[in-house]
Amino acid sequence: MxxxxxxxxxxxxxxxxxxxxxxxxxxxxxxQPAPFTMGQAGTTAGTTPAKAAxxxxxxxxxxxxxxxxxxxxxxxxxxxxxxxxxxxxxxxxxxxxxxxxxxxxxxxxxxxxxxxxxxxxxxxxxxxxxxxxxxxxxxxxxxxxSAVGKKLVERRQQLLDDGLRGIQSWSAKFSKEMETRVRDEMKKRGFTI
Incomplete structure (x- = not known):
């Protein structure tokens, strides 16, 4: 509930x-260590940054x-x-x-x-x-x-909102593009998904 x-x-x-x-x-x-991603294959993990003074x-x-x-x-x-x-x-x-x-x-x-x-x-x-x-x-x-710094602070939320909407739209299109691409690549390997 x-x-x-x-x-x-x-x-x-x-x-x-x-x-x-x-x-x-x-x-x-x-x-906790960062989760493994496919892009990390072959890299060394587990290093921690030095403690700040x-x-x-x-x-x-x-x-x-x-x-x-x-x-x-x-x-x-x-x-x-x-x-x-x-x-x-x-x-x-x-x-x-x-x-x-x-x-x-x-x-x-x-x-x-x-x-x-x-x-x-x-x-x-x-x-x-x-x-x-x-x-x-x-x-x-x-x-x-400064004037431009104050402007950034005043418009930060609008910038974040507008940027997030743009990123969500781009992400949806990119996701469909990648689904098609993965499907095509799998078809080349003899799999229909």
């Missing part, structure tokens, strides 16, 4: 739920500023409400008559835990600071504070 608290904020909560799923599964995924306070500060400038600091705004609603919603199947009360409890808890959003931003800031030098962070920050 699937329970949705979403209502009018459905897209926001779905995004938050996906973000929660990604964040929750990240440690487990990080410990501990970032400086200046790097963390610049990374925080960058996350604000590039819009990523606010991209997880729906995560905490989504996790709270998901937690409350997990009790609905066993207690369907309590759905209204569970919804109220979730709504009541959001303001109390909203202040923990800064923890998410700090995780992201540390990640950026581990990957970029102080000079690189400054350069990125300069870009995102």
């Amino acid at each position: 699937r329970v949705a608290f979403a209502g009018r904020d459905g897209k926001r909560l779905i995004g938050a739920g996906l973000a929660a799923l990604v964040l929750a599964s990240a440690p487990a995924l990080a410990q 501990e970032p400086s306070a200046a790097q963390i500060k610049l990374a925080n500023e960058l996350l604000i400038a590039n819009g990523e600091a606010s991209s997880f705004d729906a995560l905490i409400p989504g996790i709270i609603e998901q937690a409350a919603g997990s009790f609905v199947q066993a207690n369907p008559d309590l759905i209204r009360d569970l919804r109220d409890v979730a709504k009541q808890l959001v303001p109390e835990y909203e202040k923990r959003r800064s923890e998410i931003v700090q995780i992201l800031a540390r990640t950026y600071a581990q990957q970029f030098s102080e000079a690189e962070l400054s350069e990125l920050l300069t870009f995102y504070r």
Whole structure:
């Protein structure tokens, strides 16, 4: 049984739920090797990158500023409400008559835990600071504070939506092309599929 608290904020909560799923599964995924693909035949697997050096306070500060400038600091705004609603919603199947009360409890808890959003931003800031030098962070920050950087942030969602629609259309056509090609190649080998 699937329970949705979403209502009018459905897209926001779905995004938050996906973000929660990604964040929750990240440690487990990080410990597992990448799955084998046909393109990896004959390559050596199992190498792990070296651990990044501990970032400086200046790097963390610049990374925080960058996350604000590039819009990523606010991209997880729906995560905490989504996790709270998901937690409350997990009790609905066993207690369907309590759905209204569970919804109220979730709504009541959001303001109390909203202040923990800064923890998410700090995780992201540390990640950026581990990957970029102080000079690189400054350069990125300069870009995102420029007119074109601000334009990119403002139009990011539209770009992603438009790009995704284009990629889905291309993917459908490419898939049909590949089905035909595989069928033709198999026919050359004496198989009709």
